[in-house]
Amino acid sequence: MTLVTDVYELNLATSGKLKLRATAHLAEGGAAPTFEACVLLHEAARIERRAVDALPRCPPSTRLAASIEECWCLVEGRDPPRAGGAWGHVLQDLGRVDGTTATAMLARLRPRHEESERQFRKLLAGCTHLVRLRGSGALVPPTKEEQRAVHRDVERVLEAFPGAISFWWASYRLLEAMGDRKGAWTSLGKARRLDPENRRFEAMSLLLAARSLPEEAADEILGRVRGSSDELGAETYLMYALAEIELAKKATAPKERWLRALDAANAGLTQAPSEGLRKNLKATQLLVTALLAGKEPTLDILYLAGLGESATTAHSTRNVVDLVTLLASRNVAAHESVAHAA
Template sequence: MTAERYHLGLGESGRLKLRATALLAEGGSERAFEAAALLHDAARAEARALLTLEHPTPEVRLASAIEQCACLVEGLDPVLASRAWGQVLEAAGRVPEPLSVSMLTRLKPRYFRLESAFGGALRKSPLVARHSGSLELLRGRERQRYVREAGLLLARFPGTPWLWWVSCRIEHLQGRPRAAWDAIQRACRLEPDNGHYDAVRLWLMPRVVPPKQVDAYLSEAYAGIHHASPEVCLVYALNEMELVRRGPSAGTPRLERAFEAVLQGRSRVPAESAIGQYLRAAWFLLSEQLKGGEPTIDLLYRAGLGDLIVASPVATRKDPFRLLSQQVTQVITRHAA
């Protein structure tokens, strides 16, 4: 039965690769992206197939690692392919050298061609390489050049989720939330297990979807809150808290769901980390609200965010939720995963 599930998983990967190949043959940027997404799906199918085996041999592990890396190489994702290449090298070290050399014959030159092409492209895109987390600091011609560099990189490597995150930031700063939403959707399509991208998508959601659909998105997010990343738990809670501030409708249930999300997030992150401190602050604010009290700035001090308070304008210190929300927005939207 185990072997059967394993071969079914390999069959799923094979079908995804065939569909990707057909799309690439048709040409066009949209089909190129969809093909890249299918190849990423195929890599994950290969990984799932390996997990169905109780005791895979070193040779099987290496073969799986090679296929996963090859899918990401063909999917034009040098970033995730580089991580997969590391897994290939780790698996190859457990196989006799003559066999590992033979098994790597096809992948090795393909991987290094992609790595070299990406490295060359980055050298021609110095602003993207240096300022991916500080785009706000660029002005005028420098920002225009950054946008051009990012566009050229994305055209060459449309399977790279990090570049779609860069595109999301550009669109957001240029006041195009819908385009930013589309870009982060693509990043999540390519790397659905990346909690940071998912958190950015959840943060953007109320800004782009019709108000009547916001609750549907939040319900979907809450359904998966027990295995969501700490960032997603935090953004979900802040979204629910913001809706309570706008109107009393279903206030207590919203706060209770937000509180559960915060508890889930705190269980998965070190308390001393930045996200851990923000979750603790949200926990203090929600606890006070659920008791019927009015949260004060002292709660942020107690959460360890005194440095945030003293660096903020005095006028903003009257609203601890807004201060926390603005800080989380900066961390979520400015820093890469």
């Protein structure tokens, strides 16, 4: 128990230092220092949650205090959607303490949280293109003109709430669809800095790196995945394999990259948690097998992988390598939408 308590105290001390550093950045003013403060406050919020989870027998008032601090960090970290999730933790923990204690503990957070939500909702109400897209449940509209209009709304949100992780993700997806890979890389990088533990963000960054960065820089990023001893997860293995395939297009001797892609697809298949991921990993496996055999990949790959519906609607002359990559990246990003983001 002493060891657990020591870990708890250490977490609280670390969180406190992060908050102090964030306060200093906020005092500087300006976009860059404010974003750095948001990064620090998001980390502090994660630590507050880990600190209380480290206590096997946590007093109700201690748990409520941790939830309040987590929510406070996300409010001050300019992330109303994530703060809303943390507010749910606060409400759950309120029922475990008496009313007088709850009122006193919420005196600082409640008005600040309510004001942040009011400002956020008011801003969203004025983002007409974003509002319409939210109703469709999609993230990327079909035309470039619509994409630019929605992205302007997303930029408005991020100007006011630069810690809003889901809107940096939306910015990345829209910019990538618009062909602005440099901008997409920047936006995804900010989402990853705010939420470095998000494996989906990490996975998508691998393919984007292969497409956006010079080969040496992209290979350095992929090398970190190759050298990792951790179990990476099916999404990361899939996007790593596709990134190797992408870089192989520029290689004079692509076989080594194809072999690494095949190894990654095989590893991902053993971990795939969903049917969609399994099918896309299988398609990638079949694709690389064809490339290694010196064969031109055909739409048969999609049928054999269980993606017959996509094969049926695909243009018969479309590049199968690009088609497999497109389908796989859509699958990895599928659950993200503006409806979820906002």
